[in-house]
Amino acid sequence: MTRFLPPLAPVSGLALDESELRQWGVRFGEAAEAPLVVTLSGELGAGKTTLAQAICAGYEVTDPVTSPTYALVHEYSSPRSTVFHIDLYRLENEAQLTNIGWDEIVNGDALVLVEWPERAGARLPPHVPIALEYDPGDPARRILLAG
């Protein structure tokens, strides 16, 4: 039987309120299998850290997950693997990327969540991209685009 599938592009987003976004993240985290690099893109306040917290919860991280804006990288443990949550917003230069152990982190066996991934430039490895955008029609919602 021939099935007509919708075109893959343009991808339509999900308009999610915060609770729905967290639920989506928990399910993603439950399904995630390391090694895996996930990029979280979007403007300031778009919900990248909120989504990272939910993914970590689904991935069985029990420690509180806080924004790594100043440290650049926070490390957590889960029964499933190590988790690195990285925020490159304050990255100053490429040498700093090396100094935080970027190459070892992204080539290791961990689940790696990266905010502001565009700042890693060409050093970004293959990854699952997730983008969050403000919903122009509803301040309580974000548009989530994945894959």
Ligand SMILES: Nc1ncnc2c1ncn2[C@@H]1O[C@H](COP(=O)(O)OP(=O)(O)OP(=O)(O)O)[C@@H](O)[C@H]1O
């Ligand atoms: N639908 C939504 N999804 C996610 N967060 C939402 C939503 N609606 C409102 N918010 C609020 O938006 C804020 C998102 O903050 P968060 O720190 O997750 O953003 P961020 O993208 O990580 O920002 P930054 O670029 O500064 O790291 C939170 O205060 C959250 O309560």
Ligand SMILES: [Mg+2]
């Ligand atoms: Mg953040």
